[in-house]
Structure formats: structure tokens, C-alpha cells
Amino acid sequence: MNQPLSYVHPTANSPWGTYLSQVDRVLPYLGHLARWSETLKRPKRALIVDVPIEMDDGRIAHFEGYRVQHNLSRGPGKGGVRFHPDVTLEEVMALSAWMTVKCAAVNLPYGGAKGGIRVDPKLLSQQELEKVTRRYTSEIGVIIGPQQDIPAPDVNTNAQIMAWMMDTYSMNTGTTATGVVTGKPIHLGGSLGRVKATGRGVFVTGREAARRLGLNLQGARVAVQGFGNVGSVAAELFAEAGAKIVAVQDHTGTIYNPNGLNMAQLLPQSRAKGVAGFAGAEAIADEEFWDLPVDILIPAALEGQITAARAQRLKARLVLEGANGPTVPEADDILASRGVLVVPDVICNAGGVTVSYFEWVQDFSSFFWDEDEINQRLDRIMGNALQQIWDTADRHKITLRTATFAVACERILTARQERGLYP
Numbered sequence: 142m143n144q145p146l147s148y149v150h151p152t153a154n155s156p157w158g159t160y161l162s163q164v165d166r167v168l169p170y171l172g173h174l175a176r177w178s179e180t181l182k183r184p185k186r187a188l189i190v191d192v193p194i195e196m197d198d199g200r201i202a203h204f205e206g207y208r209v210q211h212n213l214s215r216g217p218g219k220g221g222v223r224f225h226p227d228v229t230l231e232e233v234m235a236l237s238a239w240m241t242v243k244c245a246a247v248n249l250p251y252g253g254a255k256g257g258i259r260v261d262p263k264l265l266s267q268q269e270l271e272k273v274t275r276r277y278t279s280e281i282g283v284i285i286g287p288q289q290d291i292p293a294p295d296v297n298t299n300a301q302i303m304a305w306m307m308d309t310y311s312m313n314t315g316t317t318a319t320g321v322v323t324g325k326p327i328h329l330g331g332s333l334g335r336v337k338a339t340g341r342g343v344f345v346t347g348r349e350a351a352r353r354l355g356l357n358l359q360g361a362r363v364a365v366q367g368f369g370n371v372g373s374v375a376a377e378l379f380a381e382a383g384a385k386i387v388a389v390q391d392h393t394g395t396i397y398n399p400n401g402l403n404m405a406q407l408l409p410q411s412r413a414k415g416v417a418g419f420a421g422a423e424a425i426a427d428e429e430f431w432d433l434p435v436d437i438l439i440p441a442a443l444e445g446q447i448t449a450a451r452a453q454r455l456k457a458r459l460v461l462e463g464a465n466g467p468t469v470p471e472a473d474d475i476l477a478s479r480g481v482l483v484v485p486d487v488i489c490n491a492g493g494v495t496v497s498y499f500e501w502v503q504d505f506s507s508f509f510w511d512e513d514e515i516n517q518r519l520d521r522i523m524g525n526a527l528q529q530i531w532d533t534a535d536r537h538k539i540t541l542r543t544a545t546f547a548v549a550c551e552r553i554l555t556a557r558q559e560r561g562l563y564p
């Protein structure tokens with residue numbers, strides 16, 4: 142009855158293809174709600190915009206920008222904006238869909254959305270970066286807003302970029318709309334704890350998963366792929382809990398020290414110039430990262446990193462998905478059959494959007510909480526969500542990923558059904 146979408150051509154392991162097969166796996170657990178499931182396989186709205194700017198040397202450059210609102214049944218759209226030369230519509234669609242599932246999994250009153258610009262921000266001056274951000278914000282201004290769709294940071298975007306987005310939207314609407322984006326600087330309505338929230342959520346869910354596995358964090362060996370805002374914070378928290386961070390891979394290279402990397406020295410160096418050349422470790426080939434003897438693996442970079450071949454090789458007992466979509470469906474099955482526990486992205490990295498929600502609530506009420514309150518609420522929300530997901534997984538004997546989809550899709554499709562079709 143329903144034809145596949147004509148505007149994307151997913152493959153089995155591409156981001157949207159991965160997401161579609163994750164939806165297929167949850168269908169048997171949706172009962173009467175499965176009738177509405179096609180809605181999960183179609184974004185509600187996808188906007189493609191041209192982003193032209195004048196470069197510092199006088200040339201006019203055009204970039205491709207996107208904002209996809211995957212589902213708005215449970216509330217306004219929510220999700221980050223990614224600046225990366227490889228961003229595509231198909232990728233942003235998948236990322237927006239994972240936001241729908243993630244927000245429902247932790248029961249935040251949001252739908253799912255995501256945005257991106259096909260640009261390498263490292264090749265732009267600060268002035269060019271500001272222009273790209275402002276023009277993109279203006280172009281997507283027709284569909285974003287504090288009650289419509291609320292962007293946030295993602296890969297290569299940060300609090301400064303959110304400040305420019307907030308200012309541009311505010312100028313265009315004649316308001317001071319702090320609630321239009323989250324992940325803002327603190328004195329512009331940002332929330333304490335937001336910067337570290339995603340990494341903290343990875344740690345909180347990882348600690349609980351380790352406890353259930355009987356894996357002692359004291360001395361546990363951890364490998365981290367991606368050392369940005371998610372991977373570096375998660376690594377820091379695991380190290381504080383007594384784990385040894387033995388390997389880190391980022392875009393500059395892969396480093397390994399079986400005795401554990403010195404976090405106090407690595408963190409400042411990695412922020413300044415990446416992990417390559419770090420004195421307290423040996424450099425290894427990137428592909429060797431997947432063979433290392435570790436207990437916990439944290440993919441915290443981009444999609445599609447855990448392929449079937451790598452899933453066969455990796456030694457970890459526990460995989461914590463800090464990134465969105467790091468594991469392809471075939472690899473998911475291999476890990477499950479090998480008894481490797483995967484805490485999926487849609488719950489593992491939900492700490493960021495949870496504190497984004499706190500930020501949005503604080504902006505509305507113009508009343509700001511202290512960091513302890515934020516971290517306690519974050520721990521409680523993520524702990525409770527994980528508990529419910531775990532119970533669902535045990536009840537149906539399914540993976541944590543399918544269980545997270547089951548909990549989330551029930552909420553999304555119940556809202557869909559109760560709202561009814563218009564007209």
C-alpha cells in the first residue's frame with residue numbers, strides 16, 4: 142500500500158536503512174499500535190535550504206543545509222545541528238528519527254528533529270562560521286521556534302553557535318527567544334551541567350549496565366572512539382570511577398597504553414590538537430583499535446563504525462553507544478549472539494537532550510537550578526528509564542535496543558492514535 146520514499150535511497154547499513162531495520166525489529170512488540178507504525182518510517186517534514194555567504198576573500202560560497210522534523214506527535218521537535226562535510230539529507234533523517242525515539246524513551250515531552258549543514262567548519266574563519274550559522278538559522282526560521290522545534294549542539298557545533306542561532310531567531314522575530322535553542326552559554330539562558338550531560342549520561346547508563354553484568358569498574362579497561370564533548374567527558378567520569386582508559390581514537394589517530402592513559406594530561410592536549418602524538422601512549426594503526434583487549438568500548442564518533450567484521454573481532458563485554466547510530470544492524474545481531482551487551486544510543490546518549498529539556502524548562506520559568514539539582518534529576522530520569530527498558534528486554538527476551546524502541550514507540554504511537562488523523 143505504501144511506496145518507499147522517493148527522495149532517499151537507503152542501503153542496509155546506511156543511517157536511514159539502519160533505522161528502518163530497527164523499526165522492523167520492534168513491530169512484533171507493538172500489538173494493536175503496529176497499525177500506526179508506517180508513521181515512524183516517514184519524516185513528517187524535511188526542509189532543504191541553500192546557505193550562501195560571502196567568504197573573507199570576497200568569493201560567494203553556497204552550502205547545503207537541512208532541518209528534518211521526524212515526528213511531532215508528543216511535542217515540539219528537538220534535536221541538534223551538525224556541521225560536517227559529509228552530512229546528507231538521509232543522515233539527518235535518521236538522526237531526527239533517533240531523536241524521536243530517544244525523547245520518548247526518557248519520556249521527555251518532545252518529538253524528534255535534527256539539522257545539519259554540509260560544511261567543514263575547520264576550513265572556515267570565525268566570521269565565516271558565524272555567517273553560515275546565521276544564514277542557516279534564518280532559512281530554517283520558518284519551522285523552528287520555542288514551541289515548534291528547538292535545535293541544540295551536535296557534532297562540530299557548540300554554545301557559541303547556539304548563541305548566534307538564538308540571536309538570529311530573536312532579531313528576525315523581534316523577541317529575546319532564549320527557548321529557541323538549548324546548549325546556550327550560561328548567561329544567555331543556558332543550563333549548568335549541559336556541556337557534560339551527554340557524557341555523564343553515558344557514564345550513568347554504563348555504570349548500571351556494568352553492575353548488572355558483574356563487571357567491576359575498578360580497573361576495568363575502556364576504549365573510546367571519538368574524543369569530543371561526549372567521549373572525553375565519559376572517559377573522564379569512568380577514570381574517576383577507577384576504570385583505566387587504555388585507548389582513544391579521534392580524527393588525528395589512535396593511541397594505546399595498557400596501563401591507562403593519564404586523563405589530566407590527555408584532556409588539554411586533545412582539546413588543543415587531538416590525541417595524536419600524546420607522549421604517554423604508543424600510536425597504533427586505526428584498525429587495530431577494534432582488536433584491543435578491553436572490557437568496555439565507547440563509540441562516541443559517527444554512525445556506522447561497528448560493522449559486521451568489527452563486531453566479530455571486538456573483545457569488549459559492554460558497548461556504550463555515545464554516538465548516534467554507531468552499530469549497523471548486522472553487527473547488532475553478531476554482538477547479541479556473542480553475548481556482548483550493547484546499551485543503545487537512544488538511551489545511552491540521552492543525557493544531553495534530557496538536560497536540554499531542563500534548560501528549556503528553566504528558560505520558560507526564568508528560574509534557574511543549581512548543578513547538583515540538575516545532575517540528580519538527570520541520574521534519576523536516566524536510571525528510571527533504563528530500569529523500564531531492562532524490564533521490557535527481560536520480559537520479551539529482546540536486546541536493549543529493541544526494548545528501548547518498544548518502550549518509546551508505544552508512547553509515540555499512542556500519542557499518534559489519541560490525537561487521531563487530521564482531517
Ligand code: GLU
Nearest residue numbers: 220221293295493494497
Ligand atoms: N545532539 C544531541 C543528541 O544527539 C542533543 C540534542 C538536544 O539536546 O536537543 O542527542
